Amino acid sequence: MIRTSPHKCVGTGMSVPRRKMLVMTGESEQETRIRRIDPRLQRASWTPQDFRSVGESKLASAAAIREYPTASGPADYALCDDGHVRAVVEAKRLAIGTQEVLEQAKRYSRGIGQEPEYQGQYRVPFLYSSNGESIYFLDVRNPLNLSRQISGFHTPAALAELLARDGDAELAKLTDVPFSPILRPYQIEANQAVEQALRDRRRKMLLTMATGTGKTLVTVSEVYRLMKSGVARRVLFLVDRRALAAQAVQAFASFEPEPGLKFDKIYSVYSQAFQRSDFEDSSRWNPTVLPTSLLTDPKLGDSFVYVSTIQRMSINLFGQGAALDSEDEGGEDDATRLNIPINAFDLVIADECHRVYAARDMSTWRDTLDYFDAVSIGLTATPAAHTLAQFEHVAYRYDYERAVREGNLVDYDAVRIQSDVRINGVFLQAGDQIDNVDPETGTKELDALEDERDYAAADIEQKINVPDSNHRILQEIKRYAEEHEQEYGRFPKTLIFAAQDLSHRSHADQLVKQAREIFGRGQDFAAKITGKVDRPLQRIREFRNRPNPSIVVSVDLMSTGVDIPDLEFIVLLRPIKSRILFEQILGRGTRKGEQYPDKSHFVVFDCFDGTLLQYFRNTTGMTIKPPVSPSRTVGQIIEDIWQNRDRDYNVRALVKRLQRIDKQMSGDARELFSRFLVNGNVGNFAADLPRLVNEAFDRTMGILRDPDFQRLLETYPRAAPPFVIAFGKTDTVDSDWLIQAGAGREYRPDDYLVAFTEFVRTHETDLQALQILLHRPAEWNPAALKQLTQALVTAPEHFSEANLRRAFRAARHRDLVDIISMVKHAAEDSSPLLTAEERVNTAVAKVTEGRNLTTDEQQWMEYIRLHLVQNLSIEREDFEVMPILTSHGGWGRANRVFDGELEQIVADLNRELVAA
Numbered sequence: 016m017i018r019t020s021p022h023k024c025v026g027t028g029m030s031v032p033r034r035k036m037l038v039m040t041g042e043s044e045q046e047t048r049i050r051r052i053d054p055r056l057q058r059a060s061w062t063p064q065d066f067r068s069v070g071e072s073k074l075a076s077a078a079a080i081r082e083y084p085t086a087s088g089p090a091d092y093a094l095c096d097d098g099h100v101r102a103v104v105e106a107k108r109l110a111i112g113t114q115e116v117l118e119q120a121k122r123y124s125r126g127i128g129q130e131p132e133y134q135g136q137y138r139v140p141f142l143y144s145s146n147g148e149s150i151y152f153l154d155v156r157n158p159l160n161l162s163r164q165i166s167g168f169h170t171p172a173a174l175a176e177l178l179a180r181d182g183d184a185e186l187a188k189l190t191d192v193p194f195s196p197i198l199r200p201y202q203i204e205a206n207q208a209v210e211q212a213l214r215d216r217r218r219k220m221l222l223t224m225a226t227g228t229g230k231t232l233v234t235v236s237e238v239y240r241l242m243k244s245g246v247a248r249r250v251l252f253l254v255d256r257r258a259l260a261a262q263a264v265q266a267f268a269s270f271e272p273e274p275g276l277k278f279d280k281i282y283s284v285y286s287q288a289f290q291r292s293d294f295e296d297s298s299r300w301n302p303t304v305l306p307t308s309l310l311t312d313p314k315l316g317d318s319f320v321y322v323s324t325i326q327r328m329s330i331n332l333f334g335q336g337a338a339l340d341s342e343d344e345g346g347e348d349d350a351t352r353l354n355i356p357i358n359a360f361d362l363v364i365a366d367e368c369h370r371v372y373a374a375r376d377m378s379t380w381r382d383t384l385d386y387f388d389a390v391s392i393g394l395t396a397t398p399a400a401h402t403l404a405q406f407e408h409v410a411y412r413y414d415y416e417r418a419v420r421e422g423n424l425v426d427y428d429a430v431r432i433q434s435d436v437r438i439n440g441v442f443l444q445a446g447d448q449i450d451n452v453d454p455e456t457g458t459k460e461l462d463a464l465e466d467e468r469d470y471a472a473a474d475i476e477q478k479i480n481v482p483d484s485n486h487r488i489l490q491e492i493k494r495y496a497e498e499h500e501q502e503y504g505r506f507p508k509t510l511i512f513a514a515q516d517l518s519h520r521s522h523a524d525q526l527v528k529q530a531r532e533i534f535g536r537g538q539d540f541a542a543k544i545t546g547k548v549d550r551p552l553q554r555i556r557e558f559r560n561r562p563n564p565s566i567v568v569s570v571d572l573m574s575t576g577v578d579i580p581d582l583e584f585i586v587l588l589r590p591i592k593s594r595i596l597f598e599q600i601l602g603r604g605t606r607k608g609e610q611y612p613d614k615s616h617f618v619v620f621d622c623f624d625g626t627l628l629q630y631f632r633n634t635t636g637m638t639i640k641p642p643v644s645p646s647r648t649v650g651q652i653i654e655d656i657w658q659n660r661d662r663d664y665n666v667r668a669l670v671k672r673l674q675r676i677d678k679q680m681s682g683d684a685r686e687l688f689s690r691f692l693v694n695g696n697v698g699n700f701a702a703d704l705p706r707l708v709n710e711a712f713d714r715t716m717g718i719l720r721d722p723d724f725q726r727l728l729e730t731y732p733r734a735a736p737p738f739v740i741a742f743g744k745t746d747t748v749d750s751d752w753l754i755q756a757g758a759g760r761e762y763r764p765d766d767y768l769v770a771f772t773e774f775v776r777t778h779e780t781d782l783q784a785l786q787i788l789l790h791r792p793a794e795w796n797p798a799a800l801k802q803l804t805q806a807l808v809t810a811p812e813h814f815s816e817a818n819l820r821r822a823f824r825a826a827r828h829r830d831l832v833d834i835i836s837m838v839k840h841a842a843e844d845s846s847p848l849l850t851a852e853e854r855v856n857t858a859v860a861k862v863t864e865g866r867n868l869t870t871d872e873q874q875w876m877e878y879i880r881l882h883l884v885q886n887l888s889i890e891r892e893d894f895e896v897m898p899i900l901t902s903h904g905g906w907g908r909a910n911r912v913f914d915g916e917l918e919q920i921v922a923d924l925n926r927e928l929v930a931a
Contacts, residue, residue, distance in 0.1 A: 042108055042109040042110070043108055044106060044107060044108040046108075047106065047107070047108045047109045047146060047147040048081075048091070048106050048147075050147065051109070051146075051147025051148070052092070052104070052106050052145055052147050053079075055145075055147070055150075055167060055168055056079045056092070056094075056104075056168055058167065058168075058354075059167055059168035059169060059170045059173075059356065059357075060077055060170045060171055060172075061077055061078065061079040061094060061168065061170075061171065062075070062077055062078050062079060063078075063079045063081060063092075064078050064079065064080050064081065065080070065081050065082065066080050066081060066082050066083050066084065066089075067082075075095065076095070076096050076097055076098075076171065077095075077096055077171045078094075078095045078096070079092045079093075079094055079095075079104070080092065080093045080094075080095055083100070083103075083123075083127075085122075085123045085126035085127050086125070086126030086127075086128075087122040087123055087125065087126040088122075088123070088126075090103045090104070090105070090120070090123040090127075091104055091105055091106040092104035092106065092143075093127070093139075094141075094168075094171075094174070096171040096174065096175065097175075099129060100127055100129060100138075100139050101139070101140070101141060101171070101174045101175075101178070102139060102140075102141035102142065102143060102169075102174060103120045103123045103124055103127075103139050103141075103142050103143070104120070104142075104143040104144070104145060104168075105117065105119045105120040105123070105142075105143070105144045105145075106144075106145055106146070106147075107144070107145070107146045108146060109146050109147055109148060110146075111146055114144070114151050114162065114164075116144035116151075117142055117143075117144045117151055117153050117162055119144075120142035120143065120144055120153075121137070121142060121155065123139070124137045124138055124139040124142060124155060125137060125138065126138075127139050133155055133156045134155065134156070134157075134158055137155045137156075139155075140154060140155060140156050140177075140178060141153070141154055141155075141169075141174060141177065141178075142155060143168065149164060150164065150165050150166070150167065150168065151163065151164055151165070152164075152165045152169075152388070154177065157182070157183065159216055160216065161216050163218060163388075164385075165357060165388045166357055166382070166385055166386045166387075166388075167356075167357050168357075169356075169357065169358060169388065170356045170358065172313075172314075172315075172356075172358075173313075173356060173357070173358035173388075175315070176315045176358065177358075179315060180245075182246070185244055185245040185246045186210070186213060186214055186244070186246055188243075188244035188245060188246075189210050189240060189241075189244045189246065191244070192239075192240045192243045192244055194206065194236070194240075195236050195239075195270075195271075195272060197232075198232070198233075198236060199229070199423065201228070201413050201417075201418075201421070201423070202228075202229055202232060202233045202236070204411065204413075205222055205224065205233045205237075205411045205413065206233060206236055206237050206240060208222075208410045208411035209222070209237055209392065209410055209411070210237075210240070211410075212408065212410040213246065213390065217407075217408050217410070218389075218390050218391065219390075219391045219393075219405070219406045219407045219408060220390075220391075220392055220393070220406055220407070220408045220409070220410035221392070221393045221394075221395070221398060221402065221403065221406035221407075221408065221409045221410060222234075222392065222393070222394050222395075222410060222411050223395055223396065223397075223398050223409060223411070223412045223413070223414070224394070224396060224411075224412075224413045225396050225413060225414055225415040225417075225418045225424060225602070225605065226396040226415075226598075226599065226602025226603075226605055226606075227418070227423075227424050227578070227580075227602060227605045227606040227607075228413055228418050228423055228424065230366070230394050230396070231262070231263065231266045231366070232266070232270070234252075234364060234366070234392075234394060235266050235267055235270045235278065236270070236272070238250055238252075238267075238320060238362070238364070239270070239272040239278060239281075239282075241362060242282055242318060242320075243272075246362075247361050247362035247390070248317060248318045248361055249309075249313060249317055249318070249319060249321075249359065249360045249361055249362070250319070250320045250321070250360060250361075250362045250363075250364065251321050251323065251328070251359075251360040251362070251363045251364070251387065251389070252320060252321065252322045252323070252364045252366065253323060253324070253325045253328060253363065253364065253365045253366065253383075253384075254322070254323075254324055254325070254366045254367065255324060255325055255326070255366075255367060256324065257287075257324055258551075258552055259366065259367065260286060260287065260322050260323065260324055261286075261302075261552075263322045263366065264284060264286050264302045264322050267279055267284045267320060267322070268284065282318055282319060282320060283303070283318070283319040283320070284302075284303070284319070284320045284322070285302075285303050285304065285305035285306075285309070285319055285320065285321045285322070286302045286303070286304065286305065286321070286322045286323070287304065287305065287322070287323050287324065287327050288304050288349070305319075305321050305323075307353065309321070309359075310331065310353055310355050310359050311353055311354055311355055311356075311359075313356065313358055313359045313360075321360075325365070325380070325383055325384075326338060326350075327350045328383055329379050329380075329382075329383045330350040330351070330352065331350060331351070331352060331353045331355060332352070332353075332355060332382075332383060332386050333352065333379065333382070333383075334351075334352040335350070335351075335352075337379045337382075338350075355386075357386060357387055357388045358387070358388055359387060360387045360389045361387075361388075361389045361390065362389055362390050362392070363384065363387055363389045363390070363391045363392070364391075364392045364393075364394065365384060365391070365392070365393045365394065366394045367394065367395060367575060377401065381405060384405060391406065392406075392410075393405065393406040396598065396599070396602055397594070397595040397598040397599060399595055415605065417667075418605075419605075419671060420667050420668070420670060420671040420674075421667075421670065421671075421674075421702075422607075422670070422671070422674035422677075422698065422701060422702065423607070424605040424606065424607065425604075425605060425606075425607060425614060425615055425616050425617060426616050427601070427604060427605075427616055427617045427618065427619050428616055428617075428618050428619070429618070429619050429620075429621060429625070429628055429753040429761065430495060430618060430619070430620045430621070430753065431621055431624055431625035431628075431753050431763065432488055432491055432620055432621065432622045432624070433624040434484055434487070434488060434622060434623075434624070436472075436475060436481050436484040437472060437475060437484065437622055437623050437624070438472055438623065438624050438626075439472060440469065440471045440472045440473075440474065440475065452519055452520055453519070473590070475514070476513075476514035476515055476522040476589075477514065477515070480520065480522070480525065482525065482529075485522075485525055485526055485529055485588075486529050486533070488588065488622055489526070489529050489530055489533050490533055492509070492511075492584070492586060492620060493533055493534055495584070495618070495620070496509065496534075496584065499583065499584075499618075503611075503613070505611065506565050507565075507583035507584045507618070508558070508565060508579065508581050508582045508583055508584070509565060509566045509567070509582075509583070509584040509585075509586065510567050510569065510573060510579065510582055510584070510585050510586070510603060510604075511526055511530075511566065511567070511568045511569070511586040511588055512568075512569060512570065512574070512585070512586065512587055512588060512589045512600060513526055513568050513569070513570050513588055513589055514570070514588065514589040514590070515570060515589075516543070516545045516546075516547055516570050522588075522589075523543050523545060523568045523569070523570060524543060526568045526588070527541050527542060527543045527568050530566050530568070534566070536565070537563075539563040539564060540563055540564060540565055540566060541564055541565070541566040541567070541568070542554065542558070542564035542566075542567055542568070543567070543568050543569070544558065544567050544568070544569050544572060544573060545569055545570050545571075545572050546571075546572055551572060554567075555573065555577055555579075558579060559578065559579050559580070559581075570589070573603065574596060574599045574600050574603070575599045575602075577603065578606060579603060579606070580606040580607060580608055580609040580610075580614075581608045581609060581610050581611050581614065582603055582604045582606075582617060583604065583611075583614060583617050583618065584604075584617065584618050584620065585600065585601065585603060585604050585617065585618070585619050585620065586620040586622065587600070587619065587620060587621050587622055587623070587627055588622050590623065590627075591627055591631075594631055597627065597631050601619060604617035604619070605617070612678070613678050613679065614678065615675050615678040615679055616675075621753075625753055625761065625763075628753070628761065629761070648729075648804065648805055648808055649669070649672055649725060649728045649729065650725050650801075650805075651805065651809070652665050652668050652669045652672070653669065653716075653719045653720060653725065654720075656669065656708065656716070656719070657716055657719075657720060662708070666704060666705055666708050667705075669701075669704065669719075670701045670702075670704050670705070672728075673697050673698075673700065673701035673704070673728075674698065674701050676697055676728065676731065677696075677697040677698035677701060678698075679733050680697065680731050680732070680733065681731075681732045681733055683732045684727075684731040684732045684733075685697075687727055687731065687732070687898060688727065688731070690723075691718050691721065691724050691727075692718070722892075722896060723896040723897070726886075726896070726897070730885045730886065754767045754818050754821060754822055762812070762822075764821070764822040764823075764825035764826040765822075765826045767812070767818065767819075767822040767826075768819075768822050768823070768826055768827075768841075770812050771812070771814055771819065771822070771837070771841055772841040774807075774810055774812070774814065774841075775838055775841035775842050776841070776842060778806070779842060782802075782803075782806055783799070783802065784799045784800070784802040784803035784806060785803065785806075785838070785842075787799045787929075788803065788835065788838055788839070788929055789838075789839065789842050792925075792926045792927075792928075792929035792930045793922070793925075793926045795888060795925040795926060795928060795929045796888055796890050796925055797886070797888040797889070797890050797892075797893070798890075799888070800834075800886075800887060800888045803834070803838070804816065804834065807819075807834075816834050819832075819834070819837050820832060823837065823848065827848065829848045830850075831850040831851070832848045832849070832850065833849060833850060833851040833854055833887060834887065835849075835854060835887060835928065835929060835931075836848045836849045836854065849931065851883075851884050851885075851887060852884050854887070854928060854931050855880055855883040855884050855887075855928065856880070857927070857931040858883070858924055858927035858928045858930075858931050859876060859879075859880050859883075859924070861927045861931075862920060862923045862924050862927055863876065869912075871912045872912055872913060875903070875909050875912050875913070878899055878900060878903060878909075879900075879909075879924070881899055882897055882899055882900060883924065883928065887928060888925055888928065889921055889924060889925065890921065891906055891918070891921070894906035894909060
């Protein structure tokens with residue numbers, strides 16, 4: 016569709032429909048020169064003149080000389096300055112493409128008698144081809160240079176600057192610039208990827224890095240490196256909100272690339288004018304507004320960074336009629352159109368460049384990014400189709416899955432909340448009483464319906480509000496929050512995304528009011544943070560750094576560009592249709608905790624019966640994808656590494672497992688791990704594992720394959736949470752954990768247990784461990800337990816003990832059920848569901864029944880009981896490797912205490928464990 020607004024195309028000065036009409040009428044080359052090319056040269060400060068009136072001996076400065084004679088015939092234009100021909104322009108009529116016309120310009124360059132000579136043949140360094148609409152440019156000084164389309168002609172000063180610079184020499188200086196010591200390895204990789212792309216003559220590129228992995232730090236570091244080496248001198252950093260611009264200014268000001276020197280003390284950092292509310296803490300920052308002359312009259316010696324919204328820059332380039340939609344209050348009303356040359360910047364960075372503008376603004380977005388003859392770098396966590404098309408080349412990708420695997424982000428669990436109102440809508444019958452709210456004034460009138468009305472699910476919070484629905488959902492969130500508080504000793508920082516914040520009918524306001532009532536923890540416990548509140552950035556800082564608010568309700572403001580590292584609950588109470596918005600919202604929870612370093616995951620509440628997670632599963636890198644192979648135990652992963660089966664993949668998988676263990680282990684666990692690792696630091700071991708496997712394979716595998724180490728990985732003591740008294744609650748909303756299993760599937764708990772029952776009954780006769788458990792209890796031992804758990808977790812449904820316990824807790828309301836009970840109950844419905852402690856106590860009571868135990872025997876039986884609670888089986892080897900048994904003398908000591916009957920006691924305990 017052709018846009019009919021008065022917005023002018025870059026450099027043409029005419030509207031799009033008019034331009035198309037001229038193409039259709041067939042303009043001659045001479046007409047194109049007069050009507051189009053001459054004006055564009057004049058706007059770039061060149062004066063068009065005929066060669067007949069100038070002559071070769073009187074080459075003027077800043078002159079565009081028409082029909083300049085060469086050995087290959089007259090060049091359409093020779094751009095002359097300071098007594099030399101700096102460039103040749105080959106002109107064509109409007110209807111002819113210009114990219115390949117540069118070959119003619121090359122002939123003219125070879126046929127002009129001046130020095131120096133480039134590549135042994137060219138006498139003029141810069142070539143253009145143009146049909147008045149498009150312009151292509153080529154620097155022939157280096158044979159590796161590629162032609163590129165530019166938005167206008169360079170000014171005489173711009174060509175002088177290009178001539179004075181040596182791109183290859185500047186790139187070579189990058190090797191002398193050290194990387195900042197605060198960068199992580201993948202951030203250094205990102206910097207190196209950008210620099211390699213530049214060496215490959217790429218002028219457009221994209222960095223895609225998962226939310227929370229430090230895109231801004233990577234960018235600030237790269238800007239410093241490019242400016243230090245001379246590759247870049249004038250840098251434009253574009254964002255789409257003033258608040259993000261303020262954050263960028265602060266990022267440059269806080270980065271210390273050289274000892275004792277912040278970035279803004281080495282290079283000038285300018286910005287547009289800000290409002291006080293654009294900064295989280297305005298008293299700490301005094302940004303410098305860019306002098307207009309630096310935009311309109313760039314100089315060779317200028318070296319600075321300018322942070323601006325893309326909305327403001329589009330107005331500076333094309334006028335208020337080209338203003339892009341802005342989320343900032345007041346937009347950019349003070350911005351005006353300026354005469355900015357295309358060389359004003361040599362590096363343009365577009366942060367959060369995934370934003371999808373309305374179709375009418377997309378061409379302006381592209382024109383703004385393409386206006387400058389500069390290297391263009393896009394930054395995003397969620398690339399969209401238009402982003403990839405604009406920046407052409409993905410220089411570096413650091414995705415969510417890799418970031419989780421390497422311990423730089425955390426993964427998530429999911430909860431499905433089913434609300435009939437959210438899924439099916441609302442049906443009102445005649446006679447139902449309602450409040451009619453005037454959206455302009457907020458006035459309410461009580462009314463009784465005279466006829467029935469049906470509202471679809473999409474109408475909820477847009478046309479109709481059902482307070483009870485929000486109330487019940489929040490009560491269910493409270494239940495999960497209190498469970499979290501009991502387990503971890505803290506209330507989870509919670510971010511709720513509401514459908515809207517419209518005046519007099521605000522969904523966000525209602526949720527805040529109800530949350531304060533339901534949670535009962537005071538006025539400051541819950542708050543709204545949207546563009547309508549006073550000083551929203553200050554409110555965000557309070558949410559991030561203070562205990563209260565613990566619950567925040569937002570709509571769009573906090574979906575991007577906001578860091579809340581300790582966020583643990585995200586509640587989706589608004590419909591989402593955009594993959595990009597979905598990933599941005601989930602990205603709020605992926606960061607590792609700061610105040611809570613044991614944060615190992617976050618929880619997503621899908622209040623639309625799990626349909627949002629289901630919808631985006633196959634279109635985003637953050638939802639569960641089909642794994643390459645079924646989930647395995649840690650022992651299996653280690654064995655695959657040992658056997659060199661897809662070693663690199665399995666090392667990465669093991670690193671991810673170890674990182675999660677490190678976040679959940681207690682101090683006692685560190686003491687146990689210190690037998691194998693320095694200071695028992697599993698996190699450091701995980702981070703160093705890829706290198707250790709390559710450089711010290713045998714020693715590393717000796718640790719990993721040690722049976723005691725592997726048992727410790729499964730049974731390590733978890734951090735004990737403090738005792739917390741939970742508030743009373745009512746389970747009135749259907750909600751449960753979604754069990755994430757293999758093949759990219761998510762099961763509801765009941766469905767998961769049905770699949771588990773089917774698996775047990777199907778394999779009862781062909782799986783030896785099941786036969787022993789169900790029919791030959793006397794043969795039960797640790798090997799049978801290991802075979803059983805491996806068979807379960809490698810099933811397509813990934814029947815891990817954690818998944819099964821979650822399913823039993825949700826569907827059977829029985830917590831901490833042991834794996835033996837789960838299997839026996841699946842085989843026979845009447846089999847009781849016991850905890851490990853209940854099962855072990857029963858077995859010990861039966862084995863010791865009728866025995867008069869001595870004090871030493873009682874003590875040893877307690878050691879054995881504690882071991883069985885954790886392991887559900889025992890064998891002689893355990894007395895030599897398990898700390899609770901070895902520390903008291905091991906098998907020899909225990910066997911003497913039991914008068915040589917320990918072997919029979921062990922056999923009896925194993926049998927009774929299964930029989931219970």
